[in-house]
Amino acid sequence: MRYDFDQLLERRNTNCSKHDNNTVLFGSDDVLSMWVADMDFPVPEPVVDAIKKRAEHPVYGYTFPQASLYEAIVNRVDRLYGWKIKPEWILFNAGVVNGLYSAVEAFTHIGDELIIQPPVYYPFYSAIKNTGRQVVYNPLKEVNGRWEMDFEGLEKLFEVRTSFPARTPRIKALILCSPHNPVGRVWTKEELQRLAEICLKHDCLIFSDEIHCELLAPGVEHTATAGLSPEVQANTITFMSASKTFNLAGLATSYVIIPDAKLRRRYMEARAGRNSGNVFGYVATEAALTQCDDYLEQLRDYLYGNFKFFTEFINTRLPQLRVAKSEGTYLAWVDMRALGMDTLELQRFLREKARLALDDGYAFGPGGEGFQRFNLACPRSIVKEALERLEKAIKEL
Ligand SMILES: Cc1ncc(COP(=O)(O)O)c(C=O)c1O
Incomplete structure (x- = not known):
């Protein structure tokens, strides 16, 4: 069907964060x-239809994700990024930021350091600081109007921390924004490879926030960080969601892919008791991933x-x-x-x-x-x- 994106949609008076505040x-x-x-x-439209259909059943009690949703994610990640994953690697969260907080708590201790590459999506700072961890910056570099990662700078951060007087490396993870909000870079396979190698060398996990991975300019391809190699896969926690691409943020449903069984267990323990997705988010996400x-x-x-x-x-x-x-x-x-x-x-x-x-x-x-x-x-x-x-x-x- 044809969608009319020129249409002016009145969003005011819907408690809409963007226009009602x-x-x-x-x-x-x-x-x-x-x-x-x-x-x-x-x-x-298929998303609206899926929500309406589910809404017709008048009980919205505790709900778990349908098996076909796991399958939809497995197929999509393979089809779009050539990354082969298993359904049991997937866990659901009430949004990517919510999931990042859980990852910080699961894989680092209070006082540990996490790297981010500013300018970057600001909740990355709060996920680190609000949980009592320390932010370490590896700022992006602007080279002829294009933003790049500073690999030498990254190496130096690790080197400084393993030499006297610090000696004990406290950097435990790097939060990667891929594609990068706000500078609009879609990191190339080579860039991600280089980043992943440095992180592997220094025992630093990658939390790869790939929420924008489907919103690409013509001819640009997204690489799933964890799909680079089995070693990188075991060192990476990948966050995805249908919410940016299909405008579902209010449904507070996202997923995290954790291939390594031990890490997955730690993550599940850390976020125990926290909300996952929700009854409408699950059906909406499946419709978005399979019919749109x-x-x-x-x-x-x-x-x-x-x-x-x-x-x-x-x-x-x-x-x-x-x-x-x-x-x-x-x-x-x-x-x-x-x-x-x-x-x-x-x-x-x-x-x-x-x-x-x-x-x-x-x-x-x-x-x-x-x-x-x-x-x-x-x-x-x-x-x-x-x-x-x-x-x-x-x-x-
Ligand atoms: C890089 C990035 N991660 C996460 C989010 C928010 O995700 P969620 O609403 O699922 O927490 C955004 C929203 O702008 C974003 O740009």
Whole structure:
């Protein structure tokens, strides 16, 4: 079927985090919301049908995932990434962030260190800090407008910690964002291989957050980190969900793939008693993974069109700004440092003058200052309106 992503969908008054919180979060209701990462598009029809069908049975009691959902995940991961997994490796969580907290608690101790590569999705910091662990930064490098991982920097982090006076390595895991929110990189197989080898060498687990893995620009391929080799597979915990691709975040259902039996057991013990997915999340996820390829294909085309429009507008009409080339995700990462504003000035300018609700770059950690993240998963007319607001505000500076 054809989906109409140009359609303006009224989301206000649905307790929608993105549009119903503007006054509280951005100081005014008169802002265009392009921040939190969900989409202003309807979900695919088979997902709605699956939820309706399940809703017809009037008991929504404790529920476990259906066998066909495990099968759907096994088949999809093989079909899209050539990674062969087993149903028993899959566990469900009430969202990827929820699952990351469990992983931090399962595989590290209070005081241990975990590496993240900023600028990066900000709940990675809280998952480490709020559980009493320490954040260690291996910042990305911007090389000719493209963001790259700093492998030498990563090696040095381990080296410093194994020499006098620290001696005892306390780095236990690296949280990888693949594809990377907010810079839009889809890491190549070679990059992931190099990262995985360094981590293996230093006994450092990889928590690979692959929630954006299906949102790819034309010609770009995602590599599942754990699919690289049996050794990497045994050292990697993979987080996935249908929620970004098919707009299901409110269903709070995601899955984690843990091939190593001992690690899986530890994970299960650590998160015991915590919620898993839910009755509607399970059926919705299965429908999304098995019946919605047409939606995904059209969505990718549309998002690519939005990126093209966004980038061309900025390059031609706002040349003082720079957009990172997007390989994946629906998030555009824009360098606004040339406006010469500090963090607070930029925040006020965007909210009060441009009337835009965006994600401030500084929140993504070191290297994010002076940048802004735009969520382009909305009708093109909204992208245009946002850019025109921004252009007008910049002209009036
Ligand atoms: C990299 C990344 N991980 C996790 C999440 C959130 O996942 P969940 O809602 O399943 O916790 C997001 C949402 O933006 C994200 O960008």
